[in-house]
Amino acid sequence: MSENNKPVRIGIVVGEASGDILGAGLIEALQKRLPGIQFEGIAGPRMLALGAKTLFPMERLSVMGFVEPLKRLPELLKIRRTLREHFTENPPDLFIGIDSPDFNLSLEESLKAEGICTVHYVSPSVWAWRRGRIKKIARAIDHMLTLLPFEAAFYRENQVPVTFVGHPLADEIPLQVNNVAARKELGFEADDRVIALLPGSRGGEVRLLGPLFLQAARWCYQRHPDLKFVLPAANEQRLAELKEQLESFPELPVTVLEGDSHKALSVSNSVLIASGTATLETMLLKKPMVVAYKLGKISYAIVSRMLHTTWVSLPNLLAQRELVPEILQSDATPENLGAALMRYFEDPLLGDQLEREFDDLHQQLRRNASERAADAICTLLK
Numbered sequence: 001m002s003e004n005n006k007p008v009r010i011g012i013v014v015g016e017a018s019g020d021i022l023g024a025g026l027i028e029a030l031q032k033r034l035p036g037i038q039f040e041g042i043a044g045p046r047m048l049a050l051g052a053k054t055l056f057p058m059e060r061l062s063v064m065g066f067v068e069p070l071k072r073l074p075e076l077l078k079i080r081r082t083l084r085e086h087f088t089e090n091p092p093d094l095f096i097g098i099d100s101p102d103f104n105l106s107l108e109e110s111l112k113a114e115g116i117c118t119v120h121y122v123s124p125s126v127w128a129w130r131r132g133r134i135k136k137i138a139r140a141i142d143h144m145l146t147l148l149p150f151e152a153a154f155y156r157e158n159q160v161p162v163t164f165v166g167h168p169l170a171d172e173i174p175l176q177v178n179n180v181a182a183r184k185e186l187g188f189e190a191d192d193r194v195i196a197l198l199p200g201s202r203g204g205e206v207r208l209l210g211p212l213f214l215q216a217a218r219w220c221y222q223r224h225p226d227l228k229f230v231l232p233a234a235n236e237q238r239l240a241e242l243k244e245q246l247e248s249f250p251e252l253p254v255t256v257l258e259g260d261s262h263k264a265l266s267v268s269n270s271v272l273i274a275s276g277t278a279t280l281e282t283m284l285l286k287k288p289m290v291v292a293y294k295l296g297k298i299s300y301a302i303v304s305r306m307l308h309t310t311w312v313s314l315p316n317l318l319a320q321r322e323l324v325p326e327i328l329q330s331d332a333t334p335e336n337l338g339a340a341l342m343r344y345f346e347d348p349l350l351g352d353q354l355e356r357e358f359d360d361l362h363q364q365l366r367r368n369a370s371e372r373a374a375d376a377i378c379t380l381l382k
Contacts (some may be wrong), residue, residue, distance in 0.1 A: 007036040008381060011092035011116075012043065012052065013083065013107065015061030015100030020044025022121060023098050025168055025370035026377075027052060033378055040092075041083065055086065061103055076103065084110045091116050094381055098122060109140035117380055121145040121373060127154040127309070134158050143380055145373050149364065150317060163376040166367025173284045175362060182266040186230065186255055194228050195220065195341060196268035196287070197254075198261060198278055201234035203241070208294050209274050210245045212332060216272060217252055219338035224345070232257040232264040270344040270351070272337060275326070280314045284365075286358045288351045289315075289324050290340040292332045318361050323354060 010030070014023045024046035030037055031050070042061060043052035056079050084107060087095060094117045097104030101124040108118040123146045126133045137144070137160060144162045146152045152164035180190065188194055197217060199209035217229050231246075231254050233239035239258045246254060257264055261278060265271060265285050273279055275293040282289050291313040310316075315323045325340045344351050 007038050008034050008094075009038045009040070009092045010377075011083075011087050011095035011111075012039050012041045012047075012098065013061075013096075013100070013104055014042060014044055014047065014058060014098045015103055016058070017044060019098040019100060019122070020046045020058065022168060022370075023047045023052070024050055026096070026098075026121070026373050029370040029374035030377065033374060034381075041087075041095075042079075055083065061100060080107050083107060087111055087116065088114050093117070094119065094377065096121055096377070105136060105140045109136065112140060112142065117142050119143045119145060119377060119380065122147060123151040123155070127151055134160070143376065145376060147365075147369065148314075148318065150320070163372065164367075165372040165376065166369040167280070167365040168369045169281060170284055170362055170365035171367075171369055173281070173362075175359065175366075177266060177285055179266045182263050186257075186263065186267055188228065188255075188267055192228050193224070193226060193345060194230055194268045196264045196271045196273075197229055197231045198264070198271060198273040198282075199242075200274035200276060201238065201278075203237070205274055206238050206241050206245075209292065210242055211248075212292070212294070212334065212337070213272055214245060214249045214252065214254075215334035216337035216341065217254070218249055219334045220341055221252055223338075224342070227253075229254045230257065230264045230267060231255070232259065232261040234259070234261075270341055272341055275312045275328075277314070279324075283315045283318075283358045284362050286355045286362075288344040288354050289313075290337060291316075291324055291326045292337055293326075293328050294332050295329070315358070315361065318364070319357065323357055 012023060014020050023043065027039055027047055027050045039052040042056050042058055043054040044058040048054060060079060080103060095108065095111050096119045097108050099122040104120065108120060112118045118141045120141045123144060126137065142161065144155050144160055146162060146164050147167045149164050152162045155162035183190065197213045199206055199213045221227050229252060231242060233242050236258065242256065265282055265287055268287055271282050271287050271289040273282055273289050273291055275291050279289065279291055293312065311326060313324060313326055327336050327340060
């Protein structure tokens with residue numbers, strides 16, 4: 001309860017399933033500290049189950065790419081305008097935007113200008129590209145909550161108040177994982193040599209990287225016919241696309257899964273993976289990996305000019321040195337990817353060293369993120 005005996009009231013907006021998970025963890029942690037606390041804005045199913053109230057379905061904000069947001073722009077602007085008017089007329093004690101920076105930062109900037117304390121949870125990749133956005137972020141928020149330590153360092157350098165809370169996935173995944181049951185469930189023997197193939201979750205990634213990853217798998221299999229492969233698809237649509245691609249590789253022993261990337265990673269000895277957030281889960285499961293990525297020529301020319309980092313994969317960014325190979329653009333050939341993967345089998349000490357490095361990084365990120373985020377918010381409320 002607040003000092004005037006009214007319940008603390010928090011405005012909160014999430015736009016996708018990952019934000020709903022973060023929001024639910026934060027709500028639970030705040031409810032323990034502040035009985036009667038209220039949450040309203042845009043919430044997902046996990047947050048709704050904890051008593052949050054939503055003014056719009058979360059799915060209305062779940063847009064990706066370039067074309068879909070443009071098609072939906074009038075609706076998105078109307079939602080943001082309605083939220084701005086709602087919170088301006090009924091000011092909450094504090095507002096939290098979780099991820100979805102294109103939507104939330106503009107809303108936060110408007111609310112902060114009205115004197116409402118604003119917090120953003122999950123930093124956009126401003127440290128990596130389009131660094132000029134830091135000026136808007138500084139105008140929009142009173143405090144940033146970051147999942148990764150190097151993000152917090154960037155905000156401190158730019159005089160933006162920040163708290164590094166750790167990563168919820170590092171809290172969720174145990175430091176040591178028993179993979180025996182997962183192997184048995186998928187029909188793999190304890191001594192099978194298994195490579196997981198994760199070409200990404202977006203349609204464009206699967207179209208560009210799916211055939212390349214399967215060609216790399218064939219390169220490995222031709223040299224080591226005892227190898228087996230596991231290929232998780234992000235959803236039903238990606239599953240259909242990957243199965244169609246597999247028709248050109250009938251000789252490959254590939255176990256295909258819908259979803260279940262966690263299980264696919266768990267049973268693997270090594271991983272060929274698209275650069276992205278899945279590299280973090282792979283690191284936390286202590287799996288040696290080869291990171292690859294390709295963009296269209298024009299997209300790569302644009303992005304490479306805007307990029308301010310030496311590395312693109314989270315393990316290397318966290319370590320600030322090359323722990324795992326990153327094979328990008330024209331270098332990403334089946335031969336190069338296959339050779340990099342086979343190094344882990346040819347030199348077991350390499351995998352052992354990586355496991356120790358990954359364990360150190362896991363412990364750095366294992367900070368009980370929801371509790372730390374709640375502590376930072378309670379400090380702001382005081």
